[in-house]
Structure formats: C-alpha cells, structure tokens
Amino acid sequence: MIYSRIAGTGRYLPERILSNRELESMVDTTEEWIRTRTGIERRHIAADNQATSDLAEQAARQAMDAAGVTADDIDFLVVGTTTPDLIFPNVGCLVQRRLGIHGCPAFSLEAACSGFIYALTMADRFVASGAAKCALVIGAETLSRIVDWSDRSTCVLFGDGAGAVVLKPADEPGLLSCHLGADGHYGDLLYHPYGTSRPQKPEDTAQPFIQMKGNEVFKVAVKTLEGIVDQALSANNLERSAIDWLIPHQANIRIIQATARRLDMPMEKVVLTLPDHGNTSAASVPIALDVAVRDGRVKRGDLLLLEAFGGGLTWGSALVRY
Numbered sequence: 001m002i003y004s005r006i007a008g009t010g011r012y013l014p015e016r017i018l019s020n021r022e023l024e025s026m027v028d029t030t031e032e033w034i035r036t037r038t039g040i041e042r043r044h045i046a047a048d049n050q051a052t053s054d055l056a057e058q059a060a061r062q063a064m065d066a067a068g069v070t071a072d073d074i075d076f077l078v079v080g081t082t083t084p085d086l087i088f089p090n091v092g093c094l095v096q097r098r099l100g101i102h103g104c105p106a107f108s109l110e111a112a113c114s115g116f117i118y119a120l121t122m123a124d125r126f127v128a129s130g131a132a133k134c135a136l137v138i139g140a141e142t143l144s145r146i147v148d149w150s151d152r153s154t155c156v157l158f159g160d161g162a163g164a165v166v167l168k169p170a171d172e173p174g175l176l177s178c179h180l181g182a183d184g185h186y187g188d189l190l191y192h193p194y195g196t197s198r199p200q201k202p203e204d205t206a207q208p209f210i211q212m213k214g215n216e217v218f219k220v221a222v223k224t225l226e227g228i229v230d231q232a233l234s235a236n237n238l239e240r241s242a243i244d245w246l247i248p249h250q251a252n253i254r255i256i257q258a259t260a261r262r263l264d265m266p267m268e269k270v271v272l273t274l275p276d277h278g279n280t281s282a283a284s285v286p287i288a289l290d291v292a293v294r295d296g297r298v299k300r301g302d303l304l305l306l307e308a309f310g311g312g313l314t315w316g317s318a319l320v321r322y
C-alpha cells in the first residue's frame, strides 16, 4: 500500500504590511473593532508588479528546499487559487515554467478558501495510487485585487499570500484521510459577481469585488466545521484527544474558537496565524502549517487536523500524520 506524506513546507507573504490602524484612515472602522470581531491585526498586500504566480513560486521554492527535491523531481503540480493571474494559462502552468519543471500535469483549481484542501486531496490521490512520486501543492492568492477598499465589511478581512507543500510516497500514512464537500445552494452568501462567460444584464449593478453576507457565512461556517471535525475523527476511529494540532483556515478567530471547542482543544493547540495576515483564502492553511513546522511546534509524528471553509460554499478536511 502506498501512502502520501508531507515532505516539506513553505510560504511567502508580500513585504507590504497594511495595519488595522492604516485601515482606520481608509474606511469607517477602528483598530479595536477589527481585532476583537475578527482576530486580525495586519495583512500583507502584493506589490503592483506581483501576481498570484509570483507569490506561489516563492512558497514552492521554500517547500522544495525543505523537502530536498529539485524541479526534475516534481511530477504533479496543482495550485488552489481564486485569483489567477490570467484566465489561461492556469497558475499551475505559470509556476511550472518559472520553476523549470517540464512535462508533468500542472493546473489550478478554484474552491475559494477550501482550495488548498481540495488541491491536497487531488495530489494525495495521485501519489497514493502510484501515478505521481513527487507532488507540489500550492495555495496562493492576491485577494487585495478583488476587494473593495471602500467597503468596511470586507476590506478589513482579506490579505495576500501563498503556502506550499511537497507530497512524496511513503510506506506509512501520511495523509490518513481527506474529506471534501460543497453546497452550491449557498453560493450567493459569498461570491464575486464577474467572470468571463455569464452575459451581463442591464440590472447587474454589483461592483467587481467580493460580495459577502458575513453574518450568514459565519453561522454556516461554524455549523459545517463542527460536522467536518466529527467526520474526520469518526472515519479514522479517533478520539478528539488524539489530535495534536488543529490547523484551521484563518478567517475569523471566533470561528476558529468554536471549532477548537468542538474538539475540546485548548487554543494553545491551535495554530493561529490569522493576526499576522488575515484571510488569505486558499493560502491560509499551508501558511499556518509552514509557520508551525518552522517554529518547531509541529514535529514529525504529530497528528494534524487541517480544515477549511469558503465561497461556493465549499469545505474540506485533511487528517495528517506529519
């Protein structure tokens, strides 16, 4: 039996930091409101000459170094993103070219904030079936480009960044389980109103920015994430106490606290990077994982529960023996 395991992690956050205080001069908000209602203290914003693939490339290089692999080793490349550089080539192909990787499948997939968990699941299936021997999995976003900077209900939440992992085959698991889900019926709670093929109607007045019914998303997120946690544990016959680290999607401290309560887990066992970068959508879980690996909290052999929830609505979890 072949399993996949995480061989290396990496991340990249753009240099420019936008603090809560700076936002006070942009919209009608306060540093205190943002911090207490969301847990966010600052976010990183991509430079004018940086696109999603630039951020993804940096995170990928770190993950490849950490895993001790080169461009010649990578035989599967997937990027979770909602903010691709172009309609096509896809971000996977753009990153593939930058890294000097040739010939392997390279693609991006769109599942909003759940994009990394979706991408990790695809890569796991390829590695565990023997179809790939070294998969590069990236979550990368430049959400600052699709945020309305005059809308206080959304602009305080989002930031730019990228995270990546390299998956390799192993005799022991590795990725113990992945569970994905979606419910398109909730699509209008969180969406971007413009694409490429939907004909515009005269009554379409929405601006080309993220539209969100935050309060309603919040409620569905808390309920769904409780279900995800129970599903991952029962599929693996595990007690809540078996989990060493919860590595959640970093959207709102109150959503994360609710999930931790469901797991009976003290917040010291939750990897929380939200204050430093806000909601980076598909990038948030691999960024948090990389932070905890590099600062020594997450050690080989630890049991990690990764989970995410986002636009679509989409959700997913991965239970990982690191």
Ligand code: ACO
Residues within 6 Å of the ligand: 028, 029, 030, 033, 034, 037, 038, 112, 113, 114, 152, 153, 154, 156, 190, 214, 215, 216, 217, 218, 221, 251, 252, 255, 279, 281, 309, 310, 311
């Ligand atoms: N500063 C000050 N006041 C604000 C701000 C702000 N930045 N934003 C909203 N308010 C006000 C509202 O206008 C409202 O005022 P009112 O009572 O006078 O009408 C009040 O604060 C409360 O607004 P709510 O929307 O009810 O605030 P809530 O406590 O729900 O927090 C938030 C809003 C932070 C957006 C929360 O609902 C949330 O985190 N939702 C989930 C977001 C999420 O997880 N998204 C999924 C992933 S994103 C993706 O997939 C791309």
